[in-house]
Amino acid sequence: MPGTGRGRDASSDVPDVSAVTGDAPAAVLLVHLSDRSVVHVNPVARQLAPQAQLPLSVDAWSDAAGLLDLDGAELSDTEHPLSKVARSEPVVGQAVSAAAGSDLGGRREPLWVVALPMADAPMLDDHALVVFLPLRDSRAARAAMDAATEQAALRDRAVLATGLSFTVADARDPEFPLVWVNPAFTATTGYTLEEVVGRNCRFLQGPGTDPAARQALHDALDAREPVTVTLLNYRKDGLAFWNQVAMSPIFGADGTLTHYVGIQTDVSGRVAADRARDEALAAERAARAEAEEARHRAEEHRARLDLLAEATHSLSGTLDVAECRRRLLQLVVPQLADWAVVLSPDDKGQIGQVTALHADPADDERFDAYLDALRSTPLRGRLQDLLLDGASARRIGGYSSPAVREVRRTWVEDESVLDLSDEMGVASVLVVPLPGRRRVDDLMVLVRTASTPEHPAPEHTDDDLGIAVDLGRRAGLLLDNARLYEEQHHIATELQRSLLPDLPEVPGLQVAARYHAGQDGNDVGGDFYELIDVPGDGIAVVIGDVAGHDVYAAAAMGHLKGLLRACAWDRTLDTPAAVLTRVDELIAALGMTTMATVSYVRLTPDGPDHWSVEHSSAGHPPLLVRCPDGSVRYLPEARGIPLGVEPSLARETLRERLPTGSLLLCYTDGLIERRGEVLNEGLDRLAGVVAAGPHEPEALCEHLLEELGDSHDDIALLAVRL
Template identity: 75%
Template sequence: MSTHSAMDDVSSITGEAPAAVLLVHLSERAVVHVNPVARQLAPDAVLPMTVDEWSDAAQLRDLEGAELSETEHPLSKVARSEPVVGQAVSAAQVSDLGRQREPLWVVALPMAGAPMLDDHALVVFLPLRDARAARAAMDAATEQADLRDRAVLATGLSFTVADARDEEFPLVWVNPAFTATTGYTLEESVGRNCRFLQGPASDPAVRERMRAALTAGEALTVTVLNYRKDGLAFWNQVSMSPVFGPEGDVTHYVGIQTDVTGRVAADRARDEALAAEQAARREAEEARHRAEEHRARLDLLADATHRLSGTLDSTECRRRLLELVVPRLADWAVVLTPGPRRQVAAASALHRDPARAPLLEEYLDGVRRTTLTGPLQELLLGGRPARRIADYQSEAVRAERSSWTAEDEVLTLSDDLGAASVLIVPLPGRHRDNDVMVLVREPGSTGHTDDDLGIAVDLGRRAGLLLDNARLYEEQHLIASALQRSLLPDLPQVAGLTVAARYHAGADGSDVGGDFYELIDGPGDGVALAIGDVMGHDVYAAAAMGHLKGLLRACAWDATLDTPAAVLSRVDELTAALGMSTMATVGYARLTREETGDWALTHSSAGHPPLLVRHPDGTVRYLDDTGGIPLGVAPELSRRDRSERLPAGSTVLAYTDGLVERRGEVLTTGLQRLADVVAAAPRDVHALCDHLLAELGDSQDDIALLAVHLGP
């Protein structure tokens, strides 16, 4: 069995807990010195005392729990100057060594040749990790062929004793295992401090720790790089324990030393493997992080497309864009829209901290007043590429920033808001850059990277096109609204009548269509009202409606056409004669005030929903249908009139089908709903119209309303 393997065996069965150490005077068979751990094994022992008394005080037993006999007692053996090459016992006391009946491994060696300790023996109780380990150790010792091999196993640990009363702590004894491990004989070791084992690569900090512990009289376990006599380095685990005499003073230091080079190498290999595993894990984590970032960017772009395309309002589109980039790409962000002469036509912003909103608004006020130069002007007007400014607060950039705007306040406020890293990104439309987005990260936040710039540019392209769509829609909406307003008349003031009208665009988003209303104060003593709906919901329907209204007005002024049916028939004939492929429903009525104060109403319909009358007592009824068909279907067919007498205080309501028709519902249901709402509506015609739109204006179709109150 090699010395190295023997030490490995002992190391495998003993733990790293502190050992109990005794110095036994052989001729007196007495324990004269103990270390603190041995004191805990026999706390009531008063030194010196016989080995048998100390054994009884420590309640030593064999592993089966039986009392140790005189001949088997390890302390008795050492008292007879017999070495104890390794024997398992157990101690009953609760101590630093562990719980009750903790197994111990006993090694005892006479210290022959030690100055002033020649008649002494060193006894060391090493803690075992469990009873099975102790049994394995016993089997390993007894199964060897001869005592020499068993002695090597037992003495595989190096033991040293140093004189603590000398400030240099010289060695007074070493066992043969120390010589086998270090190459230094007893004669070469005694009288010297253990520092002679250290060399050029020994850690000075460890040496200072050992020196401090020895000076303070404290126990210490360290692993230090030592050198053999032949210069070969090895890792030495040294456990130093103070040994106290009967007077309680530290008399010696016992060192238990183990060559742990193999374990250190294994630890290093394990650490290197662990480091490699951690590096691989970090690489995998970084790859996963990159994948997550890529997925987050794709999610951002998908979210941007979904959210920005969900509105045709450019202001709302800019607001949603800011909500997308803050805080994902910026702590705060600004979107600028160019105006004439290098001015900012519009500016909007968002900060991740709502408490900064007042300061941000103050900043925007300054931006709106400024004349732009520098990169913002280049991007707004010149189509330059995006720019990343990672060192926004550097001296070079601060000097450049002074030329960006004539408003010094703007630059000061941007510093107050916090700006360390900035991305300036164009939002290109189809033919030019319409807006610029500025993404800002504050000091303390992670600076923008090239990847951030790339995602911002990609997002800017998408946002620019969607903003361009919204801007184009708004321009078309403006034109359509102007066209619709030009086609809807200003109602004339007619004596005895109070009139209100409304036009409401349908939920399909079109603000222009073919619905119309008219109040014509024509020749004679009567007044005509008309309500109509040209097929379609676009500018073409609005244009056809304009032609139809012109014909209707002309026919209303023709004195030869003395009834509403005659007027509608004439309009139908003219649209056919002029080649107008117009199909429309129209309700037309003529009101005449009688001498009694009541009103005579004559009406005719070209397929339009019936007029509704609310009487002064609040009752509501529809006028009888005249059975006409829409204009543009069969102009040669004759039309009929019906006449009514309405008391003063009545209200006549004309409306288009958007107010009553709903998908999947029969018309009679919608008509009844309208009658119920009118019955509960205010009497003022303006309030009546507003009430109807509030209650029934959720239609997909356009709605035109004309309410006429008949006065006395």
């Protein structure tokens, strides 16, 4: 900051007055020397002796202000600064305190007194100017006072060294011309008394002077009020300096404004220090703001990653499309939206399904009305492009503005939808497609409502759009997976239903069957059952398990069932073992890679009270019988290897004669096998459950699945009551 350009001399040992007094307002007195009285005071000085009625003797005014020295002693006539003024002696610096608080400070805070007779001032040649300033550093003030009073020769230089420039302007002239300045003014500015008398002090201003500070000074003078401003002034030699100007109005006995007393202090050093401090503070604040912004960005980035991670975890936790959409909305409301909808097209490219979530249940009625209107209106324009062609996402600010309203008219045919959304106070919208692998099957709309004092809701930002787009990509793929799973599930269900036929009604028999998919998630597999009305009076009962747990196993099972049916109707194959052997031969002859376990049973009435049971096995678990008396036993195993392994090996047929009322249970290994168990444990458990179960085949099948249906493998059941 440019200074005054003055060098140092012996008087430089006296501290700069700005370091002593700071920049507080000054109390100004005008003392008439002839009658030793205070004739004028400015408003700040009036605060020191508020009850004093002017004119008043200097001693009386001092008593009214309660002036004491810094040690708290009363001032004697010889030490009294006002008494010195009355004797036409300059007061180059003396510390006192006043009884009353003021704009200078609280009660008994030290005040710095400087006073000068104005022998050369027109109309004021019999007056002296007395200025009270607050002390900001009592030790520096005392050093200044000591140096100023050490010897008379230093007095004038001490006054100059303080940097206090006194000016008096004529307030009766609209131009406020200067009528007197003290030598310190000349030392500070380079202008002599003769050069400045009759001129307005604005000649010190220049191109760098702040217009706002200049206007503040002008306004205060017009309002006849005291003012203190700091502005950039210029010396006579062109050097700039920062000048603190305190102007105090002086009123005559009749209340007429007569003069303005100005106290000017060169505060270039302080302003430079303040500016350096402010720059350092600004730099620190900028660094803090940058660090805070970096932390905020890091937190936003972390929150974004957390949201995406949570989305992946939550959405991948279900293979139900509707549930996946609901979970997506729970992720974005209220983090990215006050309410949101997912629109899904139908076969005609219009809205087929609407999934929605609102953060405020109080808006449910209006929200439901909006959703009803949305479901019934065809899409077109931008929304149709997003939904059908996968156009890029879009952020729409000022949603309810007339300009945006015109654009929105191109989106739907029924404008009542737009009216309803406007009624809900929509402020901004994100429209985000949810792309799958091949096409866009869903469109997500995120809505923020207008901000209120109770609900501050800023409009969406580009960062919000970026998060929504990332989330939309992940959600689109996961929804695609869920749709694919549902399609495969539907195909599997239909295939399984086609391969597991309705059981025929057979006179004399009660029959029930069940297929239960294992906990590994496959809804279709190779387990099957059959009830075949074979030639003659017999019935063929078949239970089997093709290796594998997928659509391929189901397809192989379908081929195998066709072979079994064909062979069961071959009259030349007169035993179950012969049927299984022929099926095994056909598998090999046809080049099929199918491997399966099968139990084949032929039931034939044997008199009025018994049934003949012939059975053969291709590596299948033993058949279970519950007799009419409630006892449970396994039929002897007809040993044989699974189909598709070695067709040349001989198979055996075993025969049983069971009383009417017996129940024959055919099952696959999913009902008895558990990880970590030996087979006999599963067989014993099944026998116990059957013994305690219902007698009717339908009820027994339900009972078995309830008790033993927790298998990871598929289960097929066929219960026949003879």
